[in-house]
Amino acid sequence: MVGKNCFAIASDRRLGVQLQTIATDFQKIYKIHDKLFIGLAGLATDAQTLHQKLVFRHKLYQLREERDMKPETFASLVSALLYEKRFGPYFCQPVIAGLGDEDKPFICTMDSIGAKELAKDFVVAGTASESLYGACESMFKPDMEAEELFETISQALLSSVDRDCLSGWGGHVYLVTPTEVTERILKGRMD
Amino acid sequence: MSRRYDSRTTIFSPEGRLYQVEYAMEAIGNAGTAIGILSTDGVVLVGEKKVVSKLLETSTSVEKMYKIDDHVACAVAGIMSDANILINTARLQAQRYAYAYQEPMPVEQLVQSLCDTKQGYTQFGGLRPFGVSFLFAGWDKNYGFQLYMSDPSGNFSGWKAAAIGANNQAAQSILKQDYKDDITREEAVQLAIKVLSKTMDSTSLNSEKLELSEIFLSSGKVKFHVWSADKLNKLLVKSGLTQPAADA
Numbered sequence A: 001m002v003g004k005n006c007f008a009i010a011s012d013r014r015l016g017v018q019l020q021t022i023a024t025d026f027q028k029i030y031k032i033h034d035k036l037f038i039g040l041a042g043l044a045t046d047a048q049t050l051h052q053k054l055v056f057r058h059k060l061y062q063l064r065e066e067r068d069m070k071p072e073t074f075a076s077l078v079s080a081l082l083y084e085k086r087f088g089p090y091f092c093q094p095v096i097a098g099l100g101d102e103d104k105p106f107i108c109t110m111d112s113i114g115a116k117e118l119a120k121d122f123v124v125a126g127t128a129s130e131s132l133y134g135a136c137e138s139m140f141k142p143d144m145e146a147e148e149l150f151e152t153i154s155q156a157l158l159s160s161v162d163r164d165c166l167s168g169w170g171g172h173v174y175l176v177t178p179t180e181v182t183e184r185i186l187k188g189r190m191d
Numbered sequence B: 001m002s003r004r005y006d007s008r009t010t011i012f013s014p015e016g017r018l019y020q021v022e023y024a025m026e027a028i029g030n031a032g033t034a035i036g037i038l039s040t041d042g043v044v045l046v047g048e049k050k051v052v053s054k055l056l057e058t059s060t061s062v063e064k065m066y067k068i069d070d071h072v073a074c075a076v077a078g079i080m081s082d083a084n085i086l087i088n089t090a091r092l093q094a095q096r097y098a099y100a101y102q103e104p105m106p107v108e109q110l111v112q113s114l115c116d117t118k119q120g121y122t123q124f125g126g127l128r129p130f131g132v133s134f135l136f137a138g139w140d141k142n143y144g145f146q147l148y149m150s151d152p153s154g155n156f157s158g159w160k161a162a163a164i165g166a167n168n169q170a171a172q173s174i175l176k177q178d179y180k181d182d183i184t185r186e187e188a189v190q191l192a193i194k195v196l197s198k199t200m201d202s203t204s205l206n207s208e209k210l211e212l213s214e215i216f217l218s219s220g221k222v223k224f225h226v227w228s229a230d231k232l233n234k235l236l237v238k239s240g241l242t243q244p245a246a247d248a
Helices: A044-065 A071-084 A129-139 A146-162 B019-028 B080-101 B107-123 B168-178 B185-199 B229-238
Strands: A007-012 A015-017 A020-023 A029-033 A036-042 A092-099 A105-110 A116-119 A171-176 A181-186 B034-039 B042-048 B065-069 B072-078 B132-140 B144-150 B156-158 B161-164 B210-218 B221-226
Touching: A007 A029, A007 A036, A007 A092, A007 A105, A007 A146, A029 A044, A029 A171, A036 A044, A036 A071, A044 A071, A044 A092, A044 B065, A044 B080, A071 A092, A071 A105, A071 A116, A129 A146, A146 A171, A146 A181, B019 B072, B019 B132, B034 B072, B034 B132, B034 B144, B034 B168, B034 B185, B042 B072, B042 B132, B042 B144, B042 B185, B065 B080, B072 B080, B072 B210, B080 B107, B080 B132, B107 B132, B107 B144, B107 B156, B132 B161, B132 B210, B144 B161, B161 B168, B168 B185, B185 B210, B185 B229, B210 B229
Parallel strands: none
Antiparallel strands: A007 A171, A015 A020, A029 A036, A036 A092, A092 A105, A105 A116, A171 A181, B034 B042, B034 B161, B042 B210, B065 B072, B072 B132, B132 B144, B144 B156, B210 B221
16 A cells, blocks of 8 residues: 555465465565565465565576666566466466655556556455455545554455455554565454 | 697697686786685675776776675676676576575585586587686585685685785785684785785775775675775775875
């Protein structure tokens, strides 16, 4: 979700195989660099592999270009990587959030074969995406400050995952401003 | 000297020598010196810059030191374009290992892998060898801080202190006398610039002619840090190896 010169990215913490919950502290949001985060919803093995491939590509980019990747560029990279597997895709939906030039917030999501969806306000992904769309649409306001943005995204996340049996077991929220990154764990309904 | 056996890299001369490889090492003997010193808490690399011109954009480009991965860096001596290819290869190899094993590539394995590439050019393909020597400096959890030197033949070994490029024999002999096993990183920096000043042609050093970098541990993570021109100038003035600006 985009705020005033900041953004927040949040996920739930459940890892499950259909009805069995395997882990309640599973990390779905990965840091690429201080001002770029990617959340990967979907099949855990594909999310992990995709993240490892992205680290590979970004490290080489950093060494060659001597700078960090811009979020827009990174989104194109993710999209290209996903489309390479067009006929045998990764079962993963990424949510990308970062601060671009002049610390302007950038967010986007894409489907599992790389169709980018840019937005100015919020993007969602996962099994609870329909609830998330509804919650975000009603709770979002433009140009929220960091603390208010955190409250909004947390409420939207927790209320949506409560309507989904496959999501939940708390929340994980990263709030990113040009100067700092705050990581918080949310305690929701643990079921 | 049998000139008949020069042109093909992939054949031996009757005396059992590979001339192309030796000629490659000649090319490096004309390049700017680079020195590496292993200390108890880090590795120091210094290099002599050959391209000294006011017109050169110095803010972004670094001539002799390159980062291969977060925990490994190298200094080069020789043909820069050849070096760029090999550095790129080394970076790819390091990332492929990290992708496969989800941990940083051990320094010796990285050097081995790059040297295997270099060796290939001395045995098949009919292409000339790379005209570059490297000094690899890095840290891994198996052997701690390490320094390796590799040459165009694909040969490499681990060193406590090593020099490549012009006047490397002179540098190596000074290092042999003055190096001690428990040298600290600070002392190694002093020793490195002292040796370089003795082997370089010019009478006084300044940060335009030198590059200095270190690999060390900081809060448990490996850091590769290239010294800024200011800091380097201050050190050179303090060591008495350069005239302070007031004199000029």
